[in-house]
Amino acid sequence: MPTAAPTTQVLIVGSGPTGLTLACDLARRSVDVRIIEKSTGFPRSSRAKGPNPRSLEVLDDLGVVDRVLAAGSAPLPMRKYRNGLPIADADPFETSRPTPDTPHDRPWLIAQWRLEEILRDRLAEYGVHVELGAEATGLTTDRDSVTVGLADGRSIGARYAVGCDGAHSPVRKLLGIPFEGKTNEEQVMVCGDVEVDGLDRGYWHQWFDEDGAVMLCPIPGTRSGWWFQAGPERDRAGAPVPPSLESFRWLFAKHTGLPGTRLTQATLLSTYRVNERMVDRYRVGRVLLAGDAAHVHSVAGGLGMNTGIQDAFNLGWKLARVVTGQADPGLLDTYEEERLPVASWTLGITSERLRVTLDAIRQPGGGLDAAVTGETTGLGLGYRWSSLSPAGSTTRLRAGDRAPDAPCRNAGTGLPTRLFEAFAGPHFTLLGFGPGTADALRATEAAYGDAVQAYGVDAGGPADLADDAGHARTAYGIEPGTDTLVLVRPDNHVGLIAPAADSQAVGAYMDHLSGTAFRRL
Known part of the structure; x- marks a missing residue:
């Protein structure tokens, strides 16, 4: 594929929360940015349940946190069942309160598609819009630019490109970067958005028994929408049955003791397997990776989307300084230097939280609250090891730490x-x-x-x-x-x-x- 003259300073491939956060950050710095998405329509994915406290701080800086808070809800108490009967309620944030240095003390529930809408609206305020139906299939670079070829034969030239295109990232594959790790075929969930009659929307309901589980969390901003997660129905050979309304009804009736017909309109169906994988580098010349394109891990602790948002916030100011001539391209090396160890830490903490949670739900009264710790807020992550963190400290802070509020x-x-x-x-x-x-x-x-x-x-x-x-x-x-x-x-x-x-x-x-x-x- 021949190279194309740059038509933009930065091309972002993928319009999920990571790509949109990066695009908003670059656009407000007057960087010429384009963002493309292979889908012909905006996905209505509900996979991620919302930003954690550190991501809320990022969204605050981007000027959208009030919209996010208004569109979502605080985390709900968890109602846990055994043999179909409620036996315990738990609110892992019951004692949490905002403090002068930490205004956001808990994560926020919001459907991923709604968060993406808010970020797209913010991006549009800078005159930038997601370009749909643009699938990246080719990649060439030279000394001064990168060219991304599209499935329809077009190509886009840019000074830099960033792959924010998910776990199956075409950009990562085109770069030839390994995605090392493992997939656990035993730890499988079926997921989807459903409508349910007769459940109290004030709780995240969790039914656990010896041979499976069903979890239903109400989707904020909807009247009857719920996130459905369950251990899958399996066929005679032991393989997971693909998700469907019928299999969801069967699982619901089996684990809750309630009529399966109370579930209706199952959409956004998916089968989730625990993957723990990451790249060994975030940058190859003028092309960088962020979010799930660089790291995937267990959902325990809710760090997937959040780690991507925070990748983007680390990269945005550095990339802006480089493309506007305020810094040497060597500054981009500090993106990998700072975020690669965070990805490694994230794989470790989510794996550990998954083990703790699986142990907890085997006991009556155990539930998903076992996955929540102070570490999953994201507030304690910093870059003390970075070359951008010279020696210097106070009685509470060192260079590289998160800067607190007051x-x-x-x-x-x-x-x-x-x-x-x-x-x-x-x-x-x-x-x-x-x-x-x-x-x-x-x-x-x-x-x-x-x-x-x-x-x-x-x-x-x-x-x-x-x-x-x-x-x-x-x-x-x-x-x-x-x-x-x-x-x-x-x-x-x-x-x-x-x-x-x-x-x-x-x-x-x-x-x-x-x-x-x-x-x-």
């Missing part, structure tokens, strides 16, 4: 605000704790303009953030009387922590990002 007051207007409001957008954010940081804040604003937005925290300036209750200093581990600079990356991770006296630290970090050679600071 309620503050705008010293000029007197109005309440939050650190997350300061972070939101495509810029770096420099926080200067204490009056001794005033000179560094002014110098940074003068040197970098809109690329770095500087805020004093009780630094004595008219545009300061007033930390009246001390939440910001507490969240960042800044001791009283200490003057400290904290540079926050566009993906809301800490880039740099330095004493105010180190007046060259911020400039050195920003120059490092723009330089022609990458090395640890």
Whole structure:
């Protein structure tokens, strides 16, 4: 396939949550981006049940979290049955509360197709629309561009391409990147969207017995829609029976003791096998991978879609800096450096949570709440090992950690605000704790303009953030009387922590990002 002249800066293949998150992030940075989808219509997939707290923070930064919260619902308590009878209710988030540094304390239930609609609407606000019926079948690269060939004979040239095209990723296969791991043929579920009469929509119902299970969770935003998951019916040879309304009714009647006719309109049918696979690299020249194209794992803990969203948020600002000439292409190597270990960790934690959950449901009163831990929130993941995380720490944070939120007051207007409001957008954010940081804040604003937005925290300036209750200093581990600079990356991770006296630290970090050679600071 001959190469085509680039018609866009970035081409994204695949319009699921990962691809849409990346497209929104690039578009708001004024990057010319196209996003293609092989389907001729937008899929109405309900596979993922919603964003976890860290992904909600990403969606907050992208300006859509209010829409997501309005379209979904908080996680429901789980009602567990044995021999058809309810024996226990569990709410794994019953004691969770938002804190000053963590505004989202729990995941959010929303159908994947509805989340995708919200992200598509946001993308359209930037004038970008998903191009349907465009199936990637070929891939060629040269020194300056990449060309993606389509099944209809067309081709699209771009400076960079990103495969966000799922576990069966054509982009990954065209790159020849192995997808190492295993498939467990014994751990199988049949899934679909159904309508059910007579069940209380205030619960996620879970029937477990010695030879199977049925789980029904109401789909937010629908009057009678439910997510159906079950261990499959098997034929005489022991093979799973393909999902259908009839097999769903049979499973429902068998495990619940209720009439199977209460289930109607089974759609979006699929058979799920536990796959644990990942790539050994995220980038080959001008082509990168994100989301399920790079890693798949057990659904336990709900980290699949969320890991993809967070892949995209890590990649977006780096790719934007490269294509707009603000950074050397070597910056893209830090995407793999930071996210590949996260993928490996995710395979490990989901495998462990699956084992714990399977053990739990064998006991009366056990259920899917066993899969939930503090680790599945995504809030504890950071990049301390990264070459973008130079040495520097406070009593609570190190470079590479997630940058926490905190309620503050705008010293000029007197109005309440939050650190997350300061972070939101495509810029770096420099926080200067204490009056001794005033000179560094002014110098940074003068040197970098809109690329770095500087805020004093009780630094004595008219545009300061007033930390009246001390939440910001507490969240960042800044001791009283200490003057400290904290540079926050566009993906809301800490880039740099330095004493105010180190007046060259911020400039050195920003120059490092723009330089022609990458090395640890």
